[in-house]
Amino acid sequence: MQEKTIEKMEAEIYEQYQNVIAPYIAELEVRDGEYPIEILNEIRSIFTHLSRCKLQNNLNEIESANRHVKRAILDCYKYICISIAQTISEFRQDYIKVDLTLADNGKFLAKLNDLELIAKNAFKEAKKSEIKQKSVEAKYKLYEKAYNAYNEVEKFIEDSNEAILFASSHSKKSNRITIISCIITAISIAVTVIAIL
Structure with a gap:
């Protein structure tokens, strides 16, 4: 009976690794070119406990491995x-000179700020x-909520690409108009000063 329970729990750990942890690691590698050592340490601990479980047929080891799975996902x-x-x-730094209030009739920036604040x-x-x-379960739910909120912000930015490009092109036109207006004003002042002399 205990052997079936261990096998089932072991299969669940492998499934969590394959379907949750490995894809997150891949995402981190794509995003940042690497993944943090803390995650690697949790994975090492998972497999250390799994190997002890196999050698000792000890249910406590499988439970320890399961706790490290949760911690790896948290990380x-x-x-x-x-x-x-x-x-x-x-x-935000790349678009600091772009008037993002022009994107989606002013809705983009307000929604971006709201979503980012939530995240x-x-x-x-x-x-x-x-x-x-707090318990690992409580932390897990809170970090999952934060992860989902940040994903929503990133997806919103990606989905708003057309509106961002619109704001970018119109901000540049606006900047050109401002520069041209300043040059015309300066020329007008210079001509007035010369005419007075």
Whole structure:
């Protein structure tokens, strides 16, 4: 009976690794070119406990492995949130000279700010759960919420590409008009000063 339970729990761990952890690792590698050592340490711990379980037929080892699976997923959530936050920051820096209020008739920037605030607050709440030493399950739900919120921000930016390009092209036209107006004003002042002399 215990052997069937161990086999079932072991299969669930492999499934979590294959269907959840590995794709998150791939996402981090694509985003940042690497993935954090903390995740690798959790994976090492998972497989250390799995091997002990096989050698000792000990249910406690499989439960320990399962806890490390949760921690590995938590670490993936944390680092992907950080990566997306960095991407959003870079987006804002890249478009600092663009009047994003022109995008989608002013709706884009307001929604971006709202979504980003929701994501930041969700991430702060998740980080605070670590300080408060909440259960792994509670932390898992909070980090998952933050991960989903940051994904929503990133998807919103991607889906708004056309509106962003519109704002970008019209901001440049507006800047050109401002520069031309300044030059014309300067020439007018110069001509007036010369005429007075």
